[in-house]
Amino acid sequence: MGLRQNRNFWLQVAGAVISALGTAAAPVATAFAILYAGGSGTAIGLVSASGTLPALLFFVIGGVVADRLPRHHVIVAANLVSAVAQAVFAVVVFTHSVRLWELVLISAANGLAIAFRMPATEGLIMRSVDRAHASKAFAIFRTALNGAQVAGAALGGVVVSSFGPGWVLALDATTFVIACGLSVLMKAEGRLRRRAGMVTELKEGWGEFAGRRWLWSVVVQSAVVNAVGVGAFMVLGALAADRRLGGARDWGLILSCDAIGMIIGGLLMVRLRPRRLLVSGVCALVPLALPPAAFALGSSLVVICVASLLAGVGVEVFGVNWMTTLRQEVPHEKFSRVAAYEALGSFGLTPLGAAVAGPAADRFGLAGTLWCAAGAIVAATALVLTVPDVRKMERERG
Template structure:
């Protein structure tokens, strides 16, 4: 490529879409292509090995438990070490654990304890990856177009998830879950290679601190000093737990009995992904002034998939429900990331993100482990209706927090802060503006 052609290509790229942003987006597309299919594959690998709904929940919980245990340490490490190195190491661990999982399933030797152990290793890698990735993404964009940058990132990755879920469901039905897990391992290898080229020279050197515990304490002070931050994280502790139980445990069972198996269930998850793409397109143009109020109102439709599975509705109606819930939760996700970028100091991003992720998924292992016993005690239908009801109740409750309703978008984000702001009053919310991490949905995301 000639220098003139290279210059022309750079000129066509938006100013906020720099080298790091491009590499991060490409790597996230690769992992989402593999991981969404792997979610379906792991559930059906357990079922194909003779397991039941309780066993599916145990494998899912085994992945989530170390994620909860190591997230806070992962956040502190990511604010101390170069974030891209933490991300590459985590991707490597995910690649190796998923490759071993795939080998066991393909050879027909997979046992429940082995699947749980390998899932736990994958969750450990994710615990270190998530805070580092969030901090790296936040530091890769700046200016007034951050919402558009986050929306485009989420649209690209969710679009990959859409294709991965649809293709993964079809491949599980056609060639078996083991090969889908092998593809996921390969995608982690690709992502690790891409992330090794990230440039961290623009990030200011970290000031010497008092150790890991002091870093965690500083991050905690940032977290608890913002009412809408911890209140929404508490909300999503419930939301993520019950939605995870509904979609990871009950969804495959309903699909097998009433919807036609893994193929239609994969398409349903793909419809959710398509909805998130639509939501990202919407957020590239719409910039709600009260970010978290608009975002929180859009969490209510997340109760619809559980209700649809409880009926259960016909496959076409389930696709529509999943699309709507995907679209609306993406509105929340972009608003959430924009608030974090606006309010949290760069040197605190990974630690605050870790507390966000930790709180948001803290109840998920318990919910996944109890999904099977709850089905036996109350029935699958009642359990799914309970999931839908909890989403509505906790979302309504968080709207009672003034900061959630009042935090507003500023034209220029605050930069360079190293501690909590003084109370500002006015439209930025009671006690000053605040921001959350992405973990709730990127958790969903």
């Protein structure tokens, strides 16, 4: 089936784009809701970590569920949970009763939804396209998603500055509801497989993951990059924007530039078909060291925006090559379980990175902490390139 006739694919693109508008704006609203209530960088990191931890605890369960049930039904349920969580967050902000423990619980509910939505989404998009159209489809999907993130991040900064963070959170809740409606319209992706026991299926997924050296090697690299990325960029970046730049509006612009870079990277990958899938992918993550380095240098807003744009290009080049590799190498009936173990490994250190970023900056200084983050990203990439299976992975011909 060609991409134009692929109903599930386009419904998934539409749902992802709509929900991404609110999701991209939400980090701006969350960070500045905490800062406006008198919170600190440590509080932002704690709320971020509280959302990631439940996701990590339930990713593998979410992967099994997504391989057992119609994946679009799993996505609907997860989106409904996120819609309720963000609506409650909006009410808390509107009533000026922002308390840290409430934000931690709301963030945890969102993290639980992510644990089921992420494996289901990745499994569904991979199942929806055949190998011949996989690379192009993934590039289109991610480019559309990133376009929405550009608009969402910019909108978040403007709305927070003009009207306050509550309205952004209400918008986020609404977009999740609309995405649910689009997911309901999807058709089941074929016959459901015969179910084995939960433990058996977890073991099967782990065997598929652990038996591929290239897979877990890149996941280790991603674990380091994501940990310092969330800590150094999302937490300390927001803090630096508040202290040294123009606050929420400038932070929204920086996030928008990151998403613009992803769009550029996605457009490049619609046409480009690198033969060495993983070499080109993992090397593309090196530019993620540029934003923390630019913040550490005390660079101007323009320089930081350029650094964020280049980082965004790198993320997208990696993402398309990585998804293409998984689609090429992993059996479709195990997509969601492998995706769950991949997510668990890739984001396993993220709560730690988010939680320690603020205290580390308080103890060692903002610039020193950001330089350490940039160095860790470069070092992780250099190490993963020493793995022969990573260097040898090639795109299938045809």
